[in-house]
Amino acid sequence: MVRKRSETMQENRVKLIAAARKTFAEKGYSAASMDELTADAGLTRGALYHNFGDKRGLLAAVVDQIDTEMAVRAQEIGARAGNDWQGLLAEGAAYIEMALNPEVQRIVLLDGPAVLGDPSQWPSQNNCLQVTRSTVERLIAQGILKPLDPEAAARLLSGAALNAALWIAASQDPQSVLPKAVEAFRALAAGLLVERL
Amino acid sequence: MVRKRSETMQENRVKLIAAARKTFAEKGYSAASMDELTADAGLTRGALYHNFGDKRGLLAAVVDQIDTEMAVRAQEIGARAGNDWQGLLAEGAAYIEMALNPEVQRIVLLDGPAVLGDPSQWPSQNNCLQVTRSTVERLIAQGILKPLDPEAAARLLSGAALNAALWIAASQDPQSVLPKAVEAFRALAAGLLVERL
DNA sequence: AATTTTATATACGGTTCGTATGTGAAATGT
DNA sequence: ACATTTCACATACGAACCGTATATAAAATT
Numbered sequence: 001m002v003r004k005r006s007e008t009m010q011e012n013r014v015k016l017i018a019a020a021r022k023t024f025a026e027k028g029y030s031a032a033s034m035d036e037l038t039a040d041a042g043l044t045r046g047a048l049y050h051n052f053g054d055k056r057g058l059l060a061a062v063v064d065q066i067d068t069e070m071a072v073r074a075q076e077i078g079a080r081a082g083n084d085w086q087g088l089l090a091e092g093a094a095y096i097e098m099a100l101n102p103e104v105q106r107i108v109l110l111d112g113p114a115v116l117g118d119p120s121q122w123p124s125q126n127n128c129l130q131v132t133r134s135t136v137e138r139l140i141a142q143g144i145l146k147p148l149d150p151e152a153a154a155r156l157l158s159g160a161a162l163n164a165a166l167w168i169a170a171s172q173d174p175q176s177v178l179p180k181a182v183e184a185f186r187a188l189a190a191g192l193l194v195e196r197l
Numbered sequence: 198m199v200r201k202r203s204e205t206m207q208e209n210r211v212k213l214i215a216a217a218r219k220t221f222a223e224k225g226y227s228a229a230s231m232d233e234l235t236a237d238a239g240l241t242r243g244a245l246y247h248n249f250g251d252k253r254g255l256l257a258a259v260v261d262q263i264d265t266e267m268a269v270r271a272q273e274i275g276a277r278a279g280n281d282w283q284g285l286l287a288e289g290a291a292y293i294e295m296a297l298n299p300e301v302q303r304i305v306l307l308d309g310p311a312v313l314g315d316p317s318q319w320p321s322q323n324n325c326l327q328v329t330r331s332t333v334e335r336l337i338a339q340g341i342l343k344p345l346d347p348e349a350a351a352r353l354l355s356g357a358a359l360n361a362a363l364w365i366a367a368s369q370d371p372q373s374v375l376p377k378a379v380e381a382f383r384a385l386a387a388g389l390l391v392e393r394l
Numbered sequence: 395a396a397t398t399t400t401a402t403a404t405a406c407g408g409t410t411c412g413t414a415t416g417t418g419a420a421a422t423g424t
Numbered sequence: 425a426c427a428t429t430t431c432a433c434a435t436a437c438g439a440a441c442c443g444t445a446t447a448t449a450a451a452a453t454t
Contacts (some may be wrong), residue, residue, distance in 0.1 A: 005451055009401065032226055033441070045442085046402045054443070114226075114311035118367035127280075131363075152361070152374075152381040159360020160353040160385070165354045170315035177349075185348040188357070191388025192381075206432065230410070242411085243433045251412070282414055 013051050013061075015041040020062045025103040029059055029111035056115060063112045064124035070098050070108075071127030078135060085144055088135050089189060093159045093182050097129065099165025100174065108163055120155070130160050136192075145192045153192055160188055210248050210258075212238040217259045223299040226256055226308035255311060260309045261321035267295050267305075268324030275332060276335050282341055285332050286386060289358045290379050292325065296362025297371065298326055317352070323372045333389075350389060357385055 013100035018053045019041040022094045034055055038048050052058040077094045088094040098104055113119060133154035145153070164181040171177045216238040220229045231252055235245050249255040274291045295301055310316060316323045336342040339385035342350070347381035361378040368374045 003451090005399095005401070034443095035441075043405055045310070046404075048402095049443070050401060054227045056308070109315075110311045112305045113363070117307075120364055121367050145386055148381050148384060149377040151364075153384075154379045155364045155384055156357040156361055156381050158424085159363075160357040163356020163360065164353055165357075166310070166315045167317055167348075170318050170372075180346040180349040181353070184345050184353050187343055187345060188353055188385045188388045191385045191390075193388075199420085203434075232410075241434050244434075245433095246412070249433060354449085 012047055017061055020058050025106050025113050059115055066108050067124050068127050071131045075131050084139050089186055095161040098167050099162050100169055105169055133163050207242055214258055222303050254311055263305050264321050265324050267307050268328045272328050276325055281336050286383055292358040293362050296359050297366055326351055329394050343391050
């Protein structure tokens with residue numbers, strides 16, 4: 001059976017990213033051994049360094065994948081809401097819930113920023129942030145939100161949401177804490193609304 | 198000259214923490230070599246492992262120190278404000294500005310959570326958070342803020358503030374971005390206020 | 395069919411961490 | 425005051441890991 005080179009290469013990339021998601025989430029970035037990780041994928045470090053440059057590069061690829069998945073999900077949930085304002089609240093709640101996933105938490109929220117630096121400068125450009133920002137921009141244009149800097153508002157909102165998730169996950173009883181966090185988030189977000197007359 | 202043991206030991210701890218603040222801030226936690234770091238302090242790794250257990254232990258000590266300094270500063274600034282509500286806003290702005298300091302940013306915001314886990318479970322108990330929470334509790338008791346969970350509100354507020362700082366520091370022109378972030382923060386915080394009648 | 399490319403495997407060197415052991419000075423007891 | 429014990433720190437050692445340099449075999453190209 002003749003296998004095209006680009007096919008197997010793509011498959012190997014997928015295998016490596018999948019193995020990395022698992023290992024990074026379970027052990028954390030620094031404790032993840034590249035020998036073990038590549039062996040789990042049925043390969044060696046050779047494949048890794050050829051495809052991703054170095055350990056950091058692999059993390060960047062993993063972060064990009066998860067971030068994109070999160071952004072897609074958040075946008076879907078936001079779009080399903082009645083209006084843009086409800087959408088913004090739904091997106092925030094969605095981020096909080098998604099960040100309870102250990103993969104998201106360990107890889108995107110903890111190791112990602114520490115190893116790759118500030119999310120706004122990631123190669124993936126942080127799709128999550130983009131989604132929130134464009135929602136905010138629409139709401140400002142509609143006169144529903146105060147005319148704040150959209151980037152600033154989006155950063156603070158997602159910062160609040162993601163930080164809430166860290167707190168929830170570390171707490172003893174996540175299920176009882178989640179609603180408190182969502183309630184506080186909704187209150188905060190309401191501060192962006194224009195004053196009622 | 199007879200030097201008491203406990204004296205020199207305390208001095209050595211101070212030296213090590215000082216060297217670690219410098220090196221961790223400049224190179225980041227994982228790139229910091231404990232051989233170099235201890236040599237800078239005029240000691241060897243022996244002193245380090247005896248005093249702090251391991252590399253993580255040293256980071257924890259450094260984080261504790263910086264976090265405490267930040268909490269003291271924020272509380273002073275908050276107390277100087279006219280009332281508790283103005284104090285809360287001033288504290289938030291103070292966190293944002295303090296987080297522009299590379300030491301704070303690299304050590305407390307990036308490496309700290311990645312290596313030590315969620316800040317609410319740090320040995321230092323995260324003094325910054327305590328300050329904000331007690332301010333929030335007072336404001337709720339006064340009927341100025343909505344009766345939300347104080348811990349949740351404090352977490353989200355500080356999350357927003359610290360995340361804003363990461364954004365600012367990574368931006369091209371921090372000085373022009375800072376006021377936008379502070380403005381957005383004040384708007385968000387206003388969402389915690391009880392509805393005006 | 396011969397030649398070139400290249401995706402991955404293998405081999406190696408350098409660095410780093412944590413522990414195990416050694417040592418000399420302060421602390422303690424008689 | 426001297427002998428003994430404690431312990432804070434230094435030194436020595438082993439294991440793990442990363443990134444690169446080299447080798448190889450299979451696909452691509454001519």
